[in-house]
Amino acid sequence: MQKIKDERLILRNLKNIRIAYVIQTLGIIAILGYDLVTKGIGGMTNNPLWFVFIVTTIVSALLSMNISVEHESEKSSPKKGLKISITVLVLICIAAGIIISLIDGFNMMNGFVLPGIFFICGFFPIYYIYHLRKKREENFEDK
Structure with missing residues (x-):
């Protein structure tokens, strides 16, 4: 497999990854919401997806801090x-x-x-x- 060098394709690939991330996050939220309704808050926080959701949110926030600092005018x-x-x-x-x-x-x-x-x-x-x-x-x- 060759490394992509075209910037347009790299940008399109990043957009595809972002769309996949959004769909994945919505799926995790839906599963956690279902657990919240059926098992309560304790059942939701006992689900391993809760840990994945929290870690993903923290990493996303830290990565966006880097972008926001670079964007400061x-x-x-x-x-x-x-x-x-x-x-x-x-x-x-x-x-x-x-x-x-x-x-x-x-x-x-x-x-x-x-x-x-x-x-x-x-x-x-x-x-x-x-x-x-x-x-x-x-x-x-x-x-």
Whole structure:
């Protein structure tokens, strides 16, 4: 099999892959929806397709971050964006901690643990975008 060198064919192949991905994702959502209706939320999350769906969504989001950073038109300081994003994340975590600790059935420990998990899960994408912007800025400086 020969490697495709024509850009039009490469683009068409990528569009075909995107269509297949959309159909596959809709199929997974339909199966998970059926499990949700018949078995409830516990049955849906116990299905191995749930794990596949979550991992695929995370990978898709990370890959689209790379494209969105490359598509940014204005030049902004990566450090400034990092500081603003972390500040917003900390404020969201503090608000979530206060709200969670005030809800009946949750205690002060839940008010620290859950926002801590939110912070960790939010920090990695923020740092990844910072890394992409910093790399993009270094590439512009080299040229």
